[in-house]
Amino acid sequence: MAYRVGVDVGGTFTDFCAFDESTNELHTLKVLSTPDEPGAEVMEGITALERRYGVAPASITYFTHGTTVGVNTVIQRKGVRLCLFATRNFVDVLEVARLKMPDPYDLHSKRPDPLVSKDRVIPVDERMRADGTVERPVDEASLAGAVARARALGAEGIVIAFINAYRNPANEHAAKAVIGRIAPELPVFCSSDVWSIIREYERTATAVIHGYVQPRVEHYLTSLQYALAGAGVSAEPLVTKSNGGVMSAELGKTACAQMILSGTAAGVIGASFVSKLSGFGDTMSLDIGGTSADIAFIRDGMPQYGVGEKIGELPIYIPTVAVTSIGAGGGSIAWVDDLGVLKVGPESAGSSPGPACYGRGGDRPTITDAFAVLGYIGQFTPDDSAISIDAGKARTAVDTVAGRIGRSTEEAAQAIVDIAVSGMYVEVSKLISRDGIDQREFAMQAFGGAGPMLACFLARELGMRHVVVPRTPGVLSALGGLIADIKNDFISTVFLDLDESAMPAIRDACAALEAQARHWLFEEHRYRGDHRIVYSADMRYRGQSYEIETEIDPDHVARGDPAGIAEAFHRRHEQVYEHADREAAVQIINLRMVIIGSSPKPRFPASERVDTTPEPVRHLQVFMEGERRRVPLYMRADLVPGQRFTGPAVIAQSDCTTCVPDGLRGEVDGFGNLILTPVPVTH
Numbered sequence: 001m002a003y004r005v006g007v008d009v010g011g012t013f014t015d016f017c018a019f020d021e022s023t024n025e026l027h028t029l030k031v032l033s034t035p036d037e038p039g040a041e042v043m044e045g046i047t048a049l050e051r052r053y054g055v056a057p058a059s060i061t062y063f064t065h066g067t068t069v070g071v072n073t074v075i076q077r078k079g080v081r082l083c084l085f086a087t088r089n090f091v092d093v094l095e096v097a098r099l100k101m102p103d104p105y106d107l108h109s110k111r112p113d114p115l116v117s118k119d120r121v122i123p124v125d126e127r128m129r130a131d132g133t134v135e136r137p138v139d140e141a142s143l144a145g146a147v148a149r150a151r152a153l154g155a156e157g158i159v160i161a162f163i164n165a166y167r168n169p170a171n172e173h174a175a176k177a178v179i180g181r182i183a184p185e186l187p188v189f190c191s192s193d194v195w196s197i198i199r200e201y202e203r204t205a206t207a208v209i210h211g212y213v214q215p216r217v218e219h220y221l222t223s224l225q226y227a228l229a230g231a232g233v234s235a236e237p238l239v240t241k242s243n244g245g246v247m248s249a250e251l252g253k254t255a256c257a258q259m260i261l262s263g264t265a266a267g268v269i270g271a272s273f274v275s276k277l278s279g280f281g282d283t284m285s286l287d288i289g290g291t292s293a294d295i296a297f298i299r300d301g302m303p304q305y306g307v308g309e310k311i312g313e314l315p316i317y318i319p320t321v322a323v324t325s326i327g328a329g330g331g332s333i334a335w336v337d338d339l340g341v342l343k344v345g346p347e348s349a350g351s352s353p354g355p356a357c358y359g360r361g362g363d364r365p366t367i368t369d370a371f372a373v374l375g376y377i378g379q380f381t382p383d384d385s386a387i388s389i390d391a392g393k394a395r396t397a398v399d400t401v402a403g404r405i406g407r408s409t410e411e412a413a414q415a416i417v418d419i420a421v422s423g424m425y426v427e428v429s430k431l432i433s434r435d436g437i438d439q440r441e442f443a444m445q446a447f448g449g450a451g452p453m454l455a456c457f458l459a460r461e462l463g464m465r466h467v468v469v470p471r472t473p474g475v476l477s478a479l480g481g482l483i484a485d486i487k488n489d490f491i492s493t494v495f496l497d498l499d500e501s502a503m504p505a506i507r508d509a510c511a512a513l514e515a516q517a518r519h520w521l522f523e524e525h526r527y528r529g530d531h532r533i534v535y536s537a538d539m540r541y542r543g544q545s546y547e548i549e550t551e552i553d554p555d556h557v558a559r560g561d562p563a564g565i566a567e568a569f570h571r572r573h574e575q576v577y578e579h580a581d582r583e584a585a586v587q588i589i590n591l592r593m594v595i596i597g598s599s600p601k602p603r604f605p606a607s608e609r610v611d612t613t614p615e616p617v618r619h620l621q622v623f624m625e626g627e628r629r630r631v632p633l634y635m636r637a638d639l640v641p642g643q644r645f646t647g648p649a650v651i652a653q654s655d656c657t658t659c660v661p662d663g664l665r666g667e668v669d670g671f672g673n674l675i676l677t678p679v680p681v682t683h
Helices: 040-053 069-075 140-152 170-182 200-231 262-278 367-374 391-405 409-435 451-462 473-483 500-524 554-559 562-577
Strands: 003-009 013-020 026-032 060-066 082-087 121-124 134-136 157-161 188-190 237-240 246-248 283-288 293-299 309-311 314-316 332-336 342-348 443-447 467-469 486-497 531-541 548-551 586-597 618-624 627-635 644-646 649-653 656-660 664-668 674-678
Touching: 003 040, 003 262, 003 473, 013 040, 013 473, 026 040, 026 473, 040 200, 060 262, 060 473, 069 200, 069 309, 082 140, 082 200, 121 140, 140 170, 157 170, 157 200, 170 188, 188 200, 200 237, 200 314, 237 262, 237 473, 246 486, 262 283, 262 293, 262 443, 262 467, 262 473, 283 451, 293 409, 332 367, 332 391, 332 409, 342 409, 367 391, 367 409, 367 618, 391 409, 409 451, 409 618, 443 451, 443 473, 451 467, 451 656, 473 656, 486 500, 500 531, 500 554, 500 562, 500 586, 531 554, 531 562, 548 562, 554 562, 562 586
Parallel strands: 003 060, 060 237, 082 121, 082 157, 157 188, 283 443, 443 467, 627 649
Antiparallel strands: 003 013, 013 026, 237 246, 283 293, 309 314, 332 342, 467 674, 486 586, 531 548, 531 586, 618 627, 644 664, 649 656, 664 674
16 A cells, blocks of 8 residues: 655644545544654654554655744744844844834834844945946955854854845855855855845845744754654655645755745645635635634635745745734633733643643643533544543633633633634734625635634624535645645846837746756756646836736747736736726836646545435533533534534534534535535524
């Protein structure tokens, strides 16, 4: 037998999907994450897959892995100590940033401290002109002085971000070569090599994040490679990327900025796959784990992409799947402030000690504990569950806030859930307004360990009519990594007016990008198989300050057709802003290229449907809407396509629990997805 295995490491649990290529059977598994010993959870899961399902390490032919080691390094500010070498008189780039207030409604709000403090930003004498000609080469005496100062400051790495290096990286590369001779112990990162974009702050900020996490990411991936080889896994490990693709772990060591948001992106890729299967092309994915809730909008079964996504409080300007964290997970802690007001989050119990009901030493109430007190979880434990729920410990924890707000234990638990849902409603409403969508036209797709537990309550508040719960919701991010394509982005700044005279330069730049892309895929990645290349450009009307990424037709580039390229931009501008000016001059700032190599995909054929009502395993006593009610419990593994039931109900499976309130009807589609819709009102 041959298996393809996908792994996603989260803050609380590490999820596994093992796909049997001969039978199309999918095995899933969850183990607790080990933040103090990254990588140990992966090896524990490999051992558990063999013990539980007979998946021998030697039979694993394809292995993908999403990790939070990079993003956690930034959020926890535990990266290496960096110095930034900048062009003299341009050392305030990180301090000035974009002069935007984090919260425009709070006059006391402050921008986060940069990862490199001002005293560790060191000037170097050099200057590159905006047209890419060298006004002044790197002054080696100045550079040697900068290195001496960096050593005195205890630097563990150096980031070089010179002015206009996007146009010509020669001075950055020359400085790197000199530092390599006089300080070989210091790793050096050039902004033009990390992500060569025109805007100085965005290029510098991205390079700093890359340098901040790179040594830790390299150490982690190297340890993972050795551990997998030692366990008998011969497949070369792949890592999921922020853009929704995958690349080899070896390449990930030097391109770690590309994989820093890998876990959240993999979840959206998995959700897009389910959107196509379920027939709900427009969906809002709701990925709630133990620590956070991640929101993304999927249109026509395809994820949306963007730049400037945030890692904690800091932006990174590489292409990523557009996903936003709203900071509420199953482990979010409930607490009472000094005024006696009950609040939930943002602090999380994580995996250690975890919610009180996990019995691992936690004693503070969490959202998961609230659901245990209400009776949705804790009255049953599937045989293959990752953890047992102790409802008694949950009650003890919730009691610590119940007395302070003058409520019974059950009422306090219900209040915790209501406040969590209310907080999610506020944050999701902001995203809906920002993206200008009508959420009533979207289905909510719930996954992650806590997503199906909360989704129906949030969907009801948002007025969304459909909730889709995938067949394996608790491990969908791992499935997303398993089905992700090999993918990489390339960019070249050209800054040209779009006319006939610009077409030779555009053709040459596209040819150079395509050569880079093919070299990356076929030489560096050693890929052999079907692939495709997507052309796009960052374009604007002359006089505008910011650009819109627009997909362009390669034939228009090859034929030298500026009018065809301009028309693609006008249509895109109309789509975004509902107007276009076809008489205005158009500029191309950046040319972009994405190369995509197809990865093998699991195939899930639709099953025949039955027209029956499932029998509950038993009934539970659940506290809802202020009273205890008798609610049927269904096991997800027993539900077959075509079966229908009405809420309230609880559906249990090994990786999560789905809570279905009153007024909803459930149906299993041909692919095993659970579709929840409001019961029609009859008069």
